[in-house]
Amino acid sequence: MSLNHDIEFTLNGVTRRATVRVNMSALDMLREVIGLTGTKYGCGEGECGACTILVDGLSLNSCLMFAVDCHGRDVVTIEGLAADARADALRAAFVEHGAVQCGYCTPGMVMQASHLIATHPDADAEAIKRGIEGNLCRCTGYKKIVDAIASVNSAVKQGATP
């Protein structure tokens, strides 16, 4: 039997308690303990970005984070982004630009994109490519994703979205 530990943290704006194995990843906790399966398992070693979440406002690979380390922190997953007004523009842009094909990378890609927009609203196409270099997509060839993020960034700059 592995050692368990009780943690309390903010998940998508709501205080949550969970009992987790001390060597469990935050990704396994989200999917298996809490039941939020929007965050995907891709590679399990931080190469693909499918498991990207926001912790205290920073994007992280949840597969590399210990679940116990979520204690006391503010965690946002793709489910939580649905309540964020800026996510509406981002979601619409992904649809409009055809940035979703098989969809597996999309939750992580959208989380990283939202972090990028929040921290680098002036990012041009090159900076966007650098910003999503930790997210792999095997379908789109990235151009549509970069275009989608760039369109939100330029809209933000023009004050068209919150």
Add this chain to the structure above:
Amino acid sequence: MTEIEQYVAPSSLEQAAEYLRSGEVTILAGGTDLMPQSQGGRLKIKRTLMNIHHIPELKGIAIDGGEIRIGALATITEIMESDLIKKHLPILLEACDHFASDQIRNAATLGGNVCNASPAGDMLVPLLVLDAEVELASKPNGSLSRRRMPLAEFFVGPGKTRRGPTELLAGLRIALPPANHYARFFKFGTRPALDISTISIGIAGMLKNGALSQVRVAFGAVAPVPMRAPRTEQALEGKRLDAAVIDAVADVARNEVTPIDDIRATAWYRKELIHNITKRMLAHVAQS
């Protein structure tokens, strides 16, 4: 087989050092190495798993008595965004820029990169040419004590350091470089992101009249540890960097490294890279 018996998250260095006295402690910082290594069976978590995230003494980047102290918990992102680092140690930014991905830079700590002691660790080569020292804390006889050690002596093999089982890396210390200090870093990989370096090179020294003195050269991923290169340093020391000197130094560099063949490159190719990129970097020095 030993199971994890306790999880602790101390809020002071004092408490952490107390837990470490048992010597059976695995330290958790960013987790970006510990998680894949433990899940992949390459590392076994000891009886106590200790999360050091809540220890204020391990955080921050500050000037302290003619030195910059970078707390062990400073993340790669924090280093990249630090005005102090931008101003005094820009070579570290060159290493941060090609360090993994945004997600990993947001979590990975400098202390973790140092203690993980990969021969290819991105921050280690620049830290070596900056003459960084590690600051180790422990509680050998009931009271907290610290010792310092040059980073160049810290690494003993892949994943192995001179940090004792009861010690915690508290931070890195780097003397503030004087005005004519020159330091550059180059990492070669097949893509800029998320690539373990094929080779990396750091060159530093005092630059005057086209010559470097007090030269520091370090190489990554070409030996069991990130290595200082004393023969290459000696070949460079005080010499005006004309084409003949640059050629000669690049030859010395190629012969000083002892790389292996692995999935990223053959030993031969690594030696060629060391030669060619040392040459290229020295040509840059000569022009500046």
